[in-house]
Amino acid sequence: MAVQQMYPRLVVPDADTAIAFYTAAFGAELVERFTDGSGAxxxxxxxxxxxxxxxxxxxxxxxxxxGAGGVVLALYVDDPDAVAAAMVDGGATVVFPVSDHAYGDRAGRLADPFGHRWTVAARTEDLSPEQVQDRTERAYP
Structure with missing residues (x-):
């Protein structure tokens, strides 16, 4: 048996509001939307x-x-500062602000209004796994 696709499914209190948030914050497009008989x-x-x-x-x-769960969704984007600002404009809260990190990313973490945490990041350096490990050990002793 071969895995064909995997994606997260986020459970939220108001899916249509979440769709609007993700569309505005990430430029997402709605591919498909299905409801039950009650419209949920x-x-x-x-x-x-x-x-x-x-x-x-x-x-x-x-x-x-x-509350905050054990999953953080990581999203690589062209401009993490702009995405973080769009998320905050839509009601997200900053867990830690976007900044440059020793491991070669510019990244920050935000909690969306629906209880999910996101890391938005962009690569700033191409590093080998050994360089990332060395820098991480030095930056986070």
Missing amino acids: VVHALLRAGPAVWAVKDGDAADPPPS
Whole structure:
């Protein structure tokens, strides 16, 4: 058996509001959106460049998060400062601001209004794995 595709599905309290947020913050396009008989979103697929993810309204089977979970979604973008600003404009909060890091990225972490954490980053240097390890050990002893 071969895996054909994997993408995260984010459970949120209001999928249509989340779709609007991700469209504005990331320039995402809505690929598909399906609802149940009550109008609740059971699946909405979004795409921003090569990144693909889905959102759905929380329900009894999949309740929305009540706090920060154990997953951080990492998104490489052309301009992490601009994306972070767009996220904040849409209601996200800064976990740590976008800045240059020793491991060769300009990155920051934000929490979206739906309880999901995102790292937005851009590569600033092409480093070998050994260089990243060495710099990380020195920067975070």
